[in-house]
Amino acid sequence: MTQPENGQYAIETNDLSIFYGKFEAVKDVNLKIEKQKITAIIGPSGCGKSTLLRAFNRMNDFVPTSRVEGEILMHGTNLYSKQIDPVEVRRRIGMVFQKPNPFPKSIYENIAWGARINGFKGDMDELVEQSLRGAALWDEVKDKLKQSAYALSGGQQQRLCIARTIAIQPEIILMDEPASALDPISTLRIEELMQELKKNYTILIVTHNMQQAARVSDFTAMMMLYEETRSGTVIEYDETKTIFTRPKDKRTEDYVTGRFG
Amino acid sequence: MTKFNYPKEQDLQRYVDARYRTAWVWQVIFLSALLLAILSLSALILDVVDGAFGYVAYEFKKDPLTISQTPIDDLEKEELLAILQTNLSKGAYGKLDKEKPMETRSEADLYNLVLERIIQIKTLETFSLSDSLFRKAEVEARVQEKYPDARLEFRSWLTPRFLTSPMSSRAEFAGVRTALFGSMWLVGIAIAFALPVGVGAAIYLQEYARKNFINTIIQMNINNLAGVPSIVYGMLGLAIFVRALEAFTSGAMFGITDTNGRTIMSAGLTMGILVLPLVIINAQEAIKAVPDSIRQAAYGVGATKWQTVWSHVLPNALPGILTGSILAMSRAVGETAPLIIVGASTFISIDPSGPFSKFTALPIQIYQWTARPQGEFHAIAAAAIIVLLALLLTLNATAILLRNRFQQRF
Numbered sequence: 004m005t006q007p008e009n010g011q012y013a014i015e016t017n018d019l020s021i022f023y024g025k026f027e028a029v030k031d032v033n034l035k036i037e038k039q040k041i042t043a044i045i046g047p048s049g050c051g052k053s054t055l056l057r058a059f060n061r062m063n064d065f066v067p068t069s070r071v072e073g074e075i076l077m078h079g080t081n082l083y084s085k086q087i088d089p090v091e092v093r094r095r096i097g098m099v100f101q102k103p104n105p106f107p108k109s110i111y112e113n114i115a116w117g118a119r120i121n122g123f124k125g126d127m128d129e130l131v132e133q134s135l136r137g138a139a140l141w142d143e144v145k146d147k148l149k150q151s152a153y154a155l156s157g158g159q160q161q162r163l164c165i166a167r168t169i170a171i172q173p174e175i176i177l178m179d180e181p182a183s184a185l186d187p188i189s190t191l192r193i194e195e196l197m198q199e200l201k202k203n204y205t206i207l208i209v210t211h212n213m214q215q216a217a218r219v220s221d222f223t224a225m226m227m228l229y230e231e232t233r234s235g236t237v238i239e240y241d242e243t244k245t246i247f248t249r250p251k252d253k254r255t256e257d258y259v260t261g262r263f264g
Numbered sequence: 265m266t267k268f269n270y271p272k273e274q275d276l277q278r279y280v281d282a283r284y285r286t287a288w289v290w291q292v293i294f295l296s297a298l299l300l301a302i303l304s305l306s307a308l309i310l311d312v313v314d315g316a317f318g319y320v321a322y323e324f325k326k327d328p329l330t331i332s333q334t335p336i337d338d339l340e341k342e343e344l345l346a347i348l349q350t351n352l353s354k355g356a357y358g359k360l361d362k363e364k365p366m367e368t369r370s371e372a373d374l375y376n377l378v379l380e381r382i383i384q385i386k387t388l389e390t391f392s393l394s395d396s397l398f399r400k401a402e403v404e405a406r407v408q409e410k411y412p413d414a415r416l417e418f419r420s421w422l423t424p425r426f427l428t429s430p431m432s433s434r435a436e437f438a439g440v441r442t443a444l445f446g447s448m449w450l451v452g453i454a455i456a457f458a459l460p461v462g463v464g465a466a467i468y469l470q471e472y473a474r475k476n477f478i479n480t481i482i483q484m485n486i487n488n489l490a491g492v493p494s495i496v497y498g499m500l501g502l503a504i505f506v507r508a509l510e511a512f513t514s515g516a517m518f519g520i521t522d523t524n525g526r527t528i529m530s531a532g533l534t535m536g537i538l539v540l541p542l543v544i545i546n547a548q549e550a551i552k553a554v555p556d557s558i559r560q561a562a563y564g565v566g567a568t569k570w571q572t573v574w575s576h577v578l579p580n581a582l583p584g585i586l587t588g589s590i591l592a593m594s595r596a597v598g599e600t601a602p603l604i605i606v607g608a609s610t611f612i613s614i615d616p617s618g619p620f621s622k623f624t625a626l627p628i629q630i631y632q633w634t635a636r637p638q639g640e641f642h643a644i645a646a647a648a649i650i651v652l653l654a655l656l657l658t659l660n661a662t663a664i665l666l667r668n669r670f671q672q673r674f
Contacts, residue, residue, distance in 0.1 A: 062563065067474060094566030104557035106576060116575065117565030164561070171565050 013038045013175055013205035014059065014096075018073035020234075021051070021058050023066060027234040028054045031073075034224060034240060036175075041197060041206045043216035043243065046226030047258070051235030052209045053101075055226070056177050059207065060096040061089040077174075094121055097168035098177045102184050103160035105152035105167070110135075110144050113152045113163055114170045121171050130170055138166035139196050158189025165196065169204070176200065178208040182215065194219050213259055217247050225255045312653075315646030316421050319391040319400075321407045321414040322436075325384040326351075336378060344374040351382045372428045376437040385436055388414050390639040422647040430613040431624070435633075435640035440648050445615050446528065446608075446623040447597055447655065453532025453619060454539060454596040459589055461536075462543030466585075469544070470551040471573055490541035498605030501534025506606055515620030526607035529619040534602050539592035546588020550581035579670070586667040593659050597652070600627035626652045 012035045021029040029051040036042050044052045054063065061082065063069040074081040082092050105113050114131045123130065131148070135141040140162040144155070152163055161181060168176055178197075182190040197206055197219050210216050216223055223246040225239040239252045250256045271279045328336050331347055339347075345366060349357060360366065360377070369377075379385050388411050391403050396418060407416050429439025465486075473479045505513045510525035513533070554577050562572040608628045616623045626648060633645035 060564070062560065065560075065563070090566055090568050093563055098564040100557065100560060100564070102557060104555075104561045106558060106561060107580060117567070120567050120571050120575075121565070167561075167565060 014077045016075050020072040022070040024068040030234040030236045032237050038205050040221040041201050042222040043220035044209045044224045045216050050226045050228050056209045060093045096175045097173035099164050099181045101180045105160050105163050109149050110152050111148040114167050117171045134166040134170035137169050138162045158185050175205045312646050312649045314393045317393045318396040320419045321388040323414045341371045387640045390643050421643045435644050443624050443626045443629040446625040449528045450532050451596050454535035457536030458539045458543045463547045465544050466547030470548050486541050494599050495601040497538040498602030501606045505530035505533050520620045527620045528623040531606045534606050535596040542592045547585045550584025554580045583667045583671045590660050590663040
């Protein structure tokens with residue numbers, strides 16, 4: 004496994020296990036996510052990819068029975084320690100969801116709301132423009148900022164959600180299968196956008212689509228289920244090139260070459 | 265293949281036909297259910313309208329034409345005043361003036377005085393609209409025979425004057441003004457209490473409460489409370505608002521001394537409690553219907569729970585919450601039993617002046633009038649029912665308009 008120098012990591016996990024009640028959904032994950040790179044999490048359905056991703060910005064807190072063991076460290080602080088406010092975590096680690104979920108408000112307001120509640124003081128118009136440019140959406144919507152976000156196409160909505168996320172200037176952006184509900188052209192635009200975004204942000208993406216992982220990511224974490232406990236874990240984590248060409252684990256090889264399931 | 269026994273090619277059409285027949289039978293059943301519902305509603309409306317209009321046999325001591333050239337219905341306040349002055353004895357006029365200075369009285373009041381004191385109209389018999397329309401000859405013959413001196417006139421009991429006149433012991437002059445104001449005050453207080461409390465409780469139960477034993481019990485009780493008979497709420501209102509909290513509900517706390525606890529405030533709060541479960545359940549449903557993806561989106565940009573609820577959940581749930589309050593208002597306007605227990609006045613001719621005055625309400629008035637033996641009271645009861653229905657429709661229409669305004673969602 005490639006081991007970059009210390010301090011290059013945006014976030015890392017130590018023996019991270021995630022439980023839903025008694026069920027251990029994700030077991031003993033150790034990942035070091037590199038700064039300003041795209042890291043993909045791949046694996047078969049139900050192996051805990053989304054659960055793992057949602058643990059990074061404490062979205063699993065909303066599942067009443069969920070519980071975390073181990074640590075997620077960001078700047079040396081455990082995100083799950085008692086002093087840490089989950090709201091602060093989510094403000095610093097943004098998220099783009101599987102289905103585009105803009106607010107039922109205007110395009111402008113979709114971006115301005117997040118900024119406003121986080122105490123943004125400054126030129127809101129400029130922030131909205133910057134964010135929309137950042138999400139490669141400005142040219143398409145600049146004349147209809149006051150119109151409903153629901154009038155946009157699925158791909159545009161998803162880019163709006165990305166714009167909304169970068170407007171609050173997080174350090175890390177989590178993407179939970181951001182293109183799975185989109186057509187190939189919209190998918191391509193999102194992927195291009197991700198390459199732009201990684202200049203400023205660390206991106207973690209969960210995807211079902213192995214070609215997508217191969218195309219966009221710098222690092223790939225392969226997840227798999229333990230047969231006996233049904234809990235998922237990362238079986239291999241390396242540079243994407245290595246994962247797709249010379250995987251060390253037989254199961255990874257089977258999966259990426261399509262021989263699995 | 266014989267194991268899976270589908271109809272054969274030649275039988276297929278027969279099976280399809282049979283399925284269409286079943287569907288048709290059900291459709292007819294549903295349609296008849298709808299027709300039955302429409303029929304009962306029309307019967308209700310017809311029955312009310314039947315009573316509110318029709319022929320009236322009446323007589324009077326003094327012919328209106330001898331006191332005024334123009335019909336007295338069209339007279340101005342000053343002219344009515346002049347008629348009273350010329351036709352009443354000095355003593356009688358002075359006595360009325362002492363009760364309440366004549367100049368300050370309303371036009372409706374003076375009109376009623378003219379009818380009551382000078383013309384002295386007396387209703388002998390009232391006829392329903394159906395009799396008046398389809399058995400006109402019979403009605404005329406009967407009046408001819410029974411009251412040879414009486415006049416027969418087609419009358420609508422529902423007039424503008426009926427709306428603006430206060431209560432009276434004579435059906436001819438009675439109006440629903442006091443009751444109408446009473447009902448509006450009542451609904452106002454009930455909603456002002458039930459809406460914030462109900463929505464607050466719904467937000468707590470839906471967004472904050474964890475799923476544990478105590479909260480399950482609370483939820484179950486709220487659902488059951490919606491089905492408790494209204495008279496039980498009346499008992500509650502009597503015990504709590506009229507008796508225990510008398511210092512507040514009578515207004516004594518605010519320096520009002522001439523009332524007891526049987527005020528609009530007591531009744532309004534009782535109604536508020538009565539509709540509270542309805543508001544809570546509807547608000548909960550509305551909040552539940554807000555998609556979780558919107559909440560996640562808000563949390564995802566670092567919103568707190570309260571910011572999420574305030575900016576996204578509530579605005580999206582508002583149309584549903586308003587629908588619930590429509591139901592609540594309708595219930596509050598129509599309830600009678602709790603008002604009787606809480607102590608609505610049955611005869612009151614002064615408009616309610618505030619939340620701490622004595623009151624009457626439309627359903628109480630209707631109940632009172634239908635209990636009288638005289639036909640003319642039944643007729644004004646029918647007219648009051650129309651007023652009540654119109655009030656209900658107005659309130660509902662307002663709420664629906666508000667809802668549609670908020671529903672212009674993105």
